[in-house]
Amino acid sequence: MTTRRTVIASAFTAAVAAAVPARPAFAQANSAYVMAYFKESPDETDDSYALHLAVSDDGRHWVPLNQNDPVATPTAGTGGLRDPFILRKEDGTFVVLATDLSGKVFNLDNQYIHVWDSADLTSFSGYRRVHLHNMDTHSWAPTAFWDAGRGQYAVVYSAYNGVRDVLMVNYTTDFVDMGSPEVFFDPGHNVLDGDVLVHGGDYYLAYKNMDNGLLYVSRSTTGAPNSFTTLTGGMRQGDAIEGPILVASNDGGTFWMWGDSFAPVNGEFYVWQTGDIGGDSWSALGKRDFDQPISSKHATIVPITAAERDGLFNRWGNAQWNRLKSYNFPDRYVRHADEVGRIDPYPMDPPADQQWRIVSGLAGSGVSFESYNHPGRFLRHYNYELRLEQDDGSGVFAADATFHQEAGLADGSWTSFRSENFPDRHIRHSGYVLRIDPIDDATGRADATFRITA
Numbered sequence: 001m002t003t004r005r006t007v008i009a010s011a012f013t014a015a016v017a018a019a020v021p022a023r024p025a026f027a028q029a030n031s032a033y034v035m036a037y038f039k040e041s042p043d044e045t046d047d048s049y050a051l052h053l054a055v056s057d058d059g060r061h062w063v064p065l066n067q068n069d070p071v072a073t074p075t076a077g078t079g080g081l082r083d084p085f086i087l088r089k090e091d092g093t094f095v096v097l098a099t100d101l102s103g104k105v106f107n108l109d110n111q112y113i114h115v116w117d118s119a120d121l122t123s124f125s126g127y128r129r130v131h132l133h134n135m136d137t138h139s140w141a142p143t144a145f146w147d148a149g150r151g152q153y154a155v156v157y158s159a160y161n162g163v164r165d166v167l168m169v170n171y172t173t174d175f176v177d178m179g180s181p182e183v184f185f186d187p188g189h190n191v192l193d194g195d196v197l198v199h200g201g202d203y204y205l206a207y208k209n210m211d212n213g214l215l216y217v218s219r220s221t222t223g224a225p226n227s228f229t230t231l232t233g234g235m236r237q238g239d240a241i242e243g244p245i246l247v248a249s250n251d252g253g254t255f256w257m258w259g260d261s262f263a264p265v266n267g268e269f270y271v272w273q274t275g276d277i278g279g280d281s282w283s284a285l286g287k288r289d290f291d292q293p294i295s296s297k298h299a300t301i302v303p304i305t306a307a308e309r310d311g312l313f314n315r316w317g318n319a320q321w322n323r324l325k326s327y328n329f330p331d332r333y334v335r336h337a338d339e340v341g342r343i344d345p346y347p348m349d350p351p352a353d354q355q356w357r358i359v360s361g362l363a364g365s366g367v368s369f370e371s372y373n374h375p376g377r378f379l380r381h382y383n384y385e386l387r388l389e390q391d392d393g394s395g396v397f398a399a400d401a402t403f404h405q406e407a408g409l410a411d412g413s414w415t416s417f418r419s420e421n422f423p424d425r426h427i428r429h430s431g432y433v434l435r436i437d438p439i440d441d442a443t444g445r446a447d448a449t450f451r452i453t454a
């Protein structure tokens with residue numbers, strides 16, 4: 001049956017062409033983004049304390065690279081990482097920093113962080129652990145920025161300074177000799193997880209106030225230690241959140257702050273958006289407006305060029321599977337569970353139950369949905385309900401498992417799927433279970449609309 005299983009859809013359908021830049025990549029305009037992260041899933045089936053990458057053209061919808069497997073893994077210290085951070089250096093190359101920590105048991109006494117060098121994120125070299133301080137405390141969530149006034153890079157990280165949890169800083173020119181630590185940000189209460197964005201000559205610091213659990217954004221005109229003034233009220237989505245990251249859109253008109261929620265479930269991103277990073281007008285994006293890579297945690301997002309994006313696809317490969325997000329329950333994705341097709345909340349275990357190979361329709365046209373973790377098994381309707389079953393090679397099975405993509409019934413930029421052999425019926429969810437039904441009202445149109453993502 002393999003001749004019928006030609007993959008016809010992927011998260012990035014455009015061909016990736018070999019790029020021959022006429023000038024250095026860092027001199028070109030940024031037109032895409034790369035995200036780095038580690039992975040955790042609710043039942044720990046997809047945990048990975050290594051470096052993972054994803055790419056995006058719009059900064060909100062992401063395609064995991066290397067099939068969501070690691071692209072680099074530490075070989076010293078704890079042998080694992082959390083909280084990776086990517087900085088484009090002044091010469092256009094990249095440096096990767098990360099917390100030296102593996103697993104969920106936190107080491108409160110680690111004076112080192114992991115470091116890699118990379119020309120274009122297609123390979124990583126010069127792996128090392130660098131020493132930041134001699135305090136009996138941790139060195140968590142490193143971030144970095146170029147301090148033009150000093151002519152050095154500032155490496156900012158979370159630590160306990162003997163009084164409270166603060167953000168410390170070390171200055172370096174090479175990420176080898178890390179200099180001496182000093183307090184970077186101490187507002188008089190416990191803070192965690194700083195991230196600095198340099199924009200328009202100013203320095204913006206996002207951080208978590210550990211005393212109230214909220215995220216804030218502050219600003220400095222110099223980037224110097226203890227020069228930041230908080231701009232915003234506190235922000236939180238979910239029950240508990242950390243790991244804020246600030247991102248400027250490539251067109252310069254939008255700013256995002258991503259946060260990593262760990263309750264009521266672990267590893268769920270939320271996003272805020274503003275057109276004025278110097279103000280206090282952040283608004284929360286809905287789950288329709290962004291996706292995250294499967295099992296991703298505490299990310300970093302960096303603008304890249306089109307040539308760099310294409311190089312990443314060429315090196316690490318496009319995702320060989322897709323996910324389907326529900327339009328009216330955008331925190332839920334199509335998955336199989338006990339052989340039943342349904343929509344369930346993200347994150348879920350096992351994560352692969354939500355991954356599908358969208359292949360050429362078994363009936364000769366349209367598409368079929370083959371389970372990524374159970375090859376040869378397809379979503380097909382039986383008594384109008386969708387089930388995951390083994391392809392038996394029959395014409396009846398082929399017709400039951402074939403659907404035709406159409407513009408989304410509730411939103412034309414999304415997608416709906418019409419049944420091959422019951423063309424008056426579409427895939428929709430009802431009580432979170434998938435079935436094919438005639439669609440004749442607004443609720444049905446929303447139930448029958450999905451976003452193809454990765």
